[in-house]
Amino acid sequence: MVEVAFQPTSVPQARTARKASSLRNALKRKSTMAFLMTLPLILLIAIMVIYPAFYSIHLATLNKAMTKYVGFGNFQFLFKRETFWMVVEQSCIFAITAVIFKALIGFIVAHFAHNIPSRKQRKWRGMLLVPWVIPPAMSTLAWLWLFDPSYSAFNYTLGLFGAGPIPWLGQTAWARFSIILVNVWFGAPFFMIMYLAALKSVPEQLYEAAAIDGANWWQRIWYVTLPMMRNIIAITTLFSLIVTFANFDITRILTAGGPLDSTHVFATWAFRLGIEGGDIPLGASVSLFMAPILAIAAIFILRDISRRGNEA
Amino acid sequence: MAEVSLREVVKRYDEVEAVRGIDLDIADHEFVVLVGPSGCGKSTTLRMIAGLEDITGGDIAIGGDVVNDVPPKDRDIAMVFQNYALYPHMTVAENMSFGLRLKHYPKAEIKSRVAEAARMLDITDLIDRKPKQLSGGQRQRVAMGRAIVRNPKVFLFDEPLSNLDAKLRVQMRIEIKKVHQKVRTTTVYVTHDQVEAMTLADRVVVMNKGRIEQIGTPNELYHHPATRFVAGFIGSPAMNFVPCRLEEAGGKLNVRVTDRLAFALPPARAARYANAPRNEKLLLGIRPEHLSEANGHAAPGVENFETVLDVTEPMGMETLVYFTLQGTQVCGRVNPSAGARDGAPLRLAVDLNNMHLLNEGTGAVL
Numbered sequence: 001m002v003e004v005a006f007q008p009t010s011v012p013q014a015r016t017a018r019k020a021s022s023l024r025n026a027l028k029r030k031s032t033m034a035f036l037m038t039l040p041l042i043l044l045i046a047i048m049v050i051y052p053a054f055y056s057i058h059l060a061t062l063n064k065a066m067t068k069y070v071g072f073g074n075f076q077f078l079f080k081r082e083t084f085w086m087v088v089e090q091s092c093i094f095a096i097t098a099v100i101f102k103a104l105i106g107f108i109v110a111h112f113a114h115n116i117p118s119r120k121q122r123k124w125r126g127m128l129l130v131p132w133v134i135p136p137a138m139s140t141l142a143w144l145w146l147f148d149p150s151y152s153a154f155n156y157t158l159g160l161f162g163a164g165p166i167p168w169l170g171q172t173a174w175a176r177f178s179i180i181l182v183n184v185w186f187g188a189p190f191f192m193i194m195y196l197a198a199l200k201s202v203p204e205q206l207y208e209a210a211a212i213d214g215a216n217w218w219q220r221i222w223y224v225t226l227p228m229m230r231n232i233i234a235i236t237t238l239f240s241l242i243v244t245f246a247n248f249d250i251t252r253i254l255t256a257g258g259p260l261d262s263t264h265v266f267a268t269w270a271f272r273l274g275i276e277g278g279d280i281p282l283g284a285s286v287s288l289f290m291a292p293i294l295a296i297a298a299i300f301i302l303r304d305i306s307r308r309g310n311e312a
Numbered sequence: 313m314a315e316v317s318l319r320e321v322v323k324r325y326d327e328v329e330a331v332r333g334i335d336l337d338i339a340d341h342e343f344v345v346l347v348g349p350s351g352c353g354k355s356t357t358l359r360m361i362a363g364l365e366d367i368t369g370g371d372i373a374i375g376g377d378v379v380n381d382v383p384p385k386d387r388d389i390a391m392v393f394q395n396y397a398l399y400p401h402m403t404v405a406e407n408m409s410f411g412l413r414l415k416h417y418p419k420a421e422i423k424s425r426v427a428e429a430a431r432m433l434d435i436t437d438l439i440d441r442k443p444k445q446l447s448g449g450q451r452q453r454v455a456m457g458r459a460i461v462r463n464p465k466v467f468l469f470d471e472p473l474s475n476l477d478a479k480l481r482v483q484m485r486i487e488i489k490k491v492h493q494k495v496r497t498t499t500v501y502v503t504h505d506q507v508e509a510m511t512l513a514d515r516v517v518v519m520n521k522g523r524i525e526q527i528g529t530p531n532e533l534y535h536h537p538a539t540r541f542v543a544g545f546i547g548s549p550a551m552n553f554v555p556c557r558l559e560e561a562g563g564k565l566n567v568r569v570t571d572r573l574a575f576a577l578p579p580a581r582a583a584r585y586a587n588a589p590r591n592e593k594l595l596l597g598i599r600p601e602h603l604s605e606a607n608g609h610a611a612p613g614v615e616n617f618e619t620v621l622d623v624t625e626p627m628g629m630e631t632l633v634y635f636t637l638q639g640t641q642v643c644g645r646v647n648p649s650a651g652a653r654d655g656a657p658l659r660l661a662v663d664l665n666n667m668h669l670l671n672e673g674t675g676a677v678l
Contacts, residue, residue: 205397208364213411214385223410227401
């Protein structure tokens with residue numbers, strides 16, 4: 001066989017055989033097979049995520065009529081507008097405050113739910129999740145009624161004590177408060193369920209060891225619970241920060257950005273400019289502005305997680 | 313340092329009574345091991361001493377003070393857990409100093425105590441590592457170090473060696489004994505391994521079904537077990553129990569095992585069993601080490617008999633032989649050169665000076 005291979009006429013044949021066998025070897029490799037099997041999903045992501053993302057970048061570089069390339073013209077225009085900076089400020093206040101309160105309330109509720117005996121705990125867990133499972137567009141409509149200046153239950157109750165009425169959605173400070181309140185109400189159950197799962201994964205013996213070491217209730221939370229939950233806290237915070245930052249429905253339904261654009265967040269203002277105002281490139285530019293802010297937050301939070309990865 | 317005493321201590325979980333009225337006095341500096349099978353209530357007892365479980369009834373006192381309602385942190389105890397329970401986010405030094413830091417000890421003292429404990433346990437090089445970077449044995453040392461630095465009144469060990477492999481277990485056993493010799497702190501140690509209990513304890517407490525079966529030094533338990541449970545639990549391989557009865561023949565007391573096999577009791581044993589019932593069903597308790605190959609020399613109290621072996625287990629330094637007597641499997645330990653083979657006959661010698669007679673019904677040792 002070996003001598004035959006050295007005959008000049010058989011060289012092309014040998015080359016074809018080598019090609020076929022290297023293809024077979026490539027297919028046999030696990031990484032190749034894994035890539036081929038995930039290819040449909042990769043294509044799906046490319047079509048559904050990457051294409052629209054790049055398309056919106058492309059849109060942001062066009063003029064209002066979408067006929068001319070203007071480069072960074074839309075961004076330069078935005079930077080000069082006072083409303084834009086107000087939206088930046090409001091988005092940051094809204095997202096950060098809401099996430100802090102959601103995390104805080106979620107942690108406290110999770111802690112109490114964790115201490116309820118298991119059979120009753122399931123019922124409480126289910127009930128506490130209700131705000132999160134109702135479509136926010138629906139539940140926000142109910143909140144809209146609760147905030148109504150004339151007929152709302154809130155102002156009626158306050159009236160019984162001789163207080164109010166409060167312009168819940170009519171004054172900038174109150175409107176911002178109301179939006180954050182509804183967002184916290186809607187989002188806290190997500191934190192609660194994530195923290196509850198994390199609490200359950202902390203070994204009971206660590207608490208016992210801490211109790212014997214002399215830690216009181218608060219010290220056990222500070223020195224055992226929180227450090228053990230750090231990664232899950234970081235991930236839920238990042239996730240919630242992204243979702244809250246991009247929140248649209250609550251602000252849209254409650255105030256539609258008012259009064260005087262003072263409660264607009266990026267999503268609602270992008271909608272106002274792009275869809276209602278008919279300037280799609282400008283709307284795209286606004287929505288793109290969320291990306292760098294969230295990227296910075298993500299880098300900080302994820303870097304912390306990977307640094308601590310070797311502890312658990 | 314302090315003594316620990318338990319009076320009529322009961323623990324009940326809903327319907328189940330885990331600990332059923334325990335009385336136990338542990339002296340200052342003493343190393344007491346609670347041993348028993350799973351579910352015998354030994355861990356629950358330890359956890360009640362620690363304050364991790366409420367007690368349903370009775371009193372627990374540490375250093376003369378009743379601590380029934382005192383939280384764990386105020387009992388001045390330290391505990392080593394089976395799975396170490398080290399704080400994964402803290403370094404070895406932080407783990408060991410955690411209790412002292414909570415009590416606001418001066419930094420210099422914390423440092424010197426940690427260094428001293430680390431030196432004693434040979435973990436000085438590991439002081440800046442996190443628990444994840446340590447092996448099982450090293451983690452166990454750190455857990456012990458965490459207990460030592462506190463300099464508590466009482467050390468509590470909850471099956472600390474169960475997660476280690478056999479070789480490491482032997483090593484750590486010696487380590488624990490050395491530490492106790494140095495610090496002399498009153499220690500309560502829970503294990504299900506009777507070898508650990510025998511090798512470590514000043515006194516062993518054998519527990520079964522929530523009660524104490526017997527308290528005694530390792531030698532007392534081995535030579536003078538009070539019940540069938542203790543006789544069977546202490547010693548490895550376990551004591552053999554063969555149905556038998558006592559009979560008098562020619563003014564001598566015999567223990568009859570089968571129609572064709574009876575052993576004459578040596579005078580000391582005959583005197584002890586002089587008043588034992590003659591017609592009741594009894595059990596002859598004999599440890600494998602007292603069943604060896606017959607060597608031709610007649611010794612007082614040693615009787616020879618012929619048997620056919622079922623199975624042999626060569627262990628190197630000795631061979632375990634198994635044969636059947638009265639439908640019961642019996643184990644003996646013979647010299648590897650005795651020629652014991654599966655299915656072959658062998659002449660064995662039983663040392664009746666170390667025998668026990670037990671009441672089959674009550675399990676009491678006569």
